[in-house]
Amino acid sequence: MDFSSFNFETSLQEGLDAMGFEKPTPIQEKAIPEILAGKDLIACAQTGTGKTAAFILPILNKINKSGSQNLNTLILAPTRELAIQIDQQIQGFAYFLGISSIPIYGGGDGVVWEQQKRALETGAEIVVATPGRLIALLAGGKIKLDSLEHLILDEADRMMDMGFSDDILTIVNYLPKQRQTVMFSATMPPKIRQFSMKLLNKxxxxxxxxxxxxxxxxxxxxxxxxxxxxELVRHILSQKAYEAVIIFASTKEKVKSLYKVLRKQFEIEAFHSDLEQIDREKIMSAFKNKSVKILIGTDIISRGIDVVGIELVINYDTPGDPEDYVHRVGRTARADKEGTAITFVNPKDQYKFDRIESLIGMQVEQMPLPDGFEAGPDYTRGAKSSKKSTGPSNKGGFNKKKQSPNKPRKGNLPPRRNSVDPQKDTQKQSKSPEQAQKAAKPAPKKESSPESPVTSKYGKRRNVIDPD
Structure with a gap:
């Protein structure tokens, strides 16, 4: 089928034709008719499949058809980057319709706050917001949602991970009960399905x-x-003049450290939560127009950026959550393009990568280290969690002469001593009767402390990306 099969309003269809949209993706093909019919919907599809257009297009069509000029639709997103991305796509599609949208997010200064309030006062049909900042506006009486007809939750699994469930329920209390609610998610764990039952109607x-x-x-x-x-990431980046690369590290401290090393050799920028919003927008703009070739950041950029032509994704650290791997890898090969994803797996993260392979339903090919590198650790599928990570003593683990796999690796810890040492045990002195009687008494029982409340991996109700 093509987009004309949806019977969109003429102005919207003409806009799609002008932008070269011909055939919908599978998620668009299935979701758009349901949203046009006014049904509540919970949709799950992998990243990079056109989920944003799947809910933007039918909503724009409904607003254009009704002629409404009041606040009609609220879209909630977990991060400011995703909120900005969605707003930009709305502006692109709505250019031919005269429909306006406003992004509402935290992290800016007082000037940004005032701009957002003034924009709300002038009116818009669509608001794209992060939960924290929206609650602040609602509490201050700066925004009214009485006329709302549509609520869209994008990246619902991410919002749940970030502890936004209570915030979302708070926001829902401000909304009309008679509305259409649509939830999009890249994964569908049980908690998402249970939460959806609180918001969606059949x-x-x-x-x-x-x-x-x-x-x-x-x-x-x-x-x-x-x-x-x-040394390995330097080697990979040196093999080809890449136009667009994203490197994911586990912490912003590691992002900063690796950035200082790589910027001496490559056109690279670091993207992390310590940057001011204006700096983050400048970096993202430079990456999109290819004036910056390489972007290094945390999972803050695994969702909410839609850059065409990303050739390579490098997981400098194995993601702890298998679903984060799907989102990271999803930055490349978007819209039926091709791309490459490479993951570095150290000994203590082997069990994490085993879980990733289980989720994606395939075994990822293990590549031999390039010539000149010392032998890496043995990789065992089904490995258990380990806190030890031993390795070569020289920084980078790089030698001109390749080490034979049969020789012991430098820096390995000596074999662990058996906790039961028969020779040493025979040298122990026998205990006196008084010592034996004292040792035989059972230790007093300690009172068990109540279990701590369950929290998400980001902490209970704390938005690490958007503290506002």
Whole structure:
């Protein structure tokens, strides 16, 4: 089918034709008719499949058809980057319709706050907001949602992980009960399904390739020690003049550290939560127009950026959540393009990568380390969690002469001594009767403390990206 099959309003269809939109993606093909019919919907599809257009297009069509000029639709997103991205796509589609939208997010200064309030006062049909900032505006009486007809929750799984469930319920209390609610998510854990029942009314369900990566992604992994990662990423980036690369690290401290090393050799920028909003927008703009070739950041950029032509994604650190891997890898091979994803797996993260392979339903090819690198750790599928990570003593784990795999690796810890040492045990002195009687008494029982409340991996109700 093509977009004309949806019978969109003439102005919207003409806009799609002008932008070169011909055939809808599978999620668009299934979701758009349900939204046009006014049904509540919970939709799940992998990243990079056109989910944003799947809810923007039918909403724009409904607003254009009704002629409404009041606040009609609220879209909630977990991060400011995603809110900005959605707003930009709305502006692109709505250019031919005269429909306006406003992004509402935290992290800016007082000037940004005033701009957002003035924009709300002038009116808009669509508001795209992060939960924290929206609650602040609602509490201050700066925004009224009485006329709202549509509530869209994008990246619902991410919002749940970030502890936004209470905030979302608070926002819903301000909304009319008679509304259409649509929830989009890249994954569908039980908590999302349970939460959806609180918000949606007899929803239709759509699931497309849950937990799968795009077919156009060539995935591989290296089994490495942490000391080898820095040299390996330099080696990979030196093999080709890449136009667009994203490197994911586990913490902003590691992002900053690796940025200082790589900027001496490559056109690279670091993207993290310590940057001011204006700086983050400048960096993202430079990356989109290819004046910056390489972007390094945390999972803050695994969702909410839609950059065409990302050739390579490098997981400098193995993501702790298998679903985060899907989102990271989803930055490349978007819209039926091709791309490459490489993951560095150290010994203590082997069990994490085993969980990733279970989620995506495939074994990722292990690549041999390049010539000149010392042998990496043995990779064992089904590995248990380990806190130890040993490796070569030299920084980078790089030698001119390749070490034979049969020789012991430098820096390995000596074999762990058996906790039961027969020779030492025979040398122990026998205890006196008084000592034996004292040792035989049972230790007093300690009172058990109540269990701590369950929190998400980001902490209870704390938005680490958007503190407002």
């Amino acid at each position: 929803p239709e369900e759509i699931s497309i390739a849950i937990g799968k990566t795009a077919e156009g992604v060539t995935q591989s992994m290296y089994s490495v020690y942490d000391t080898q990662k820095e």
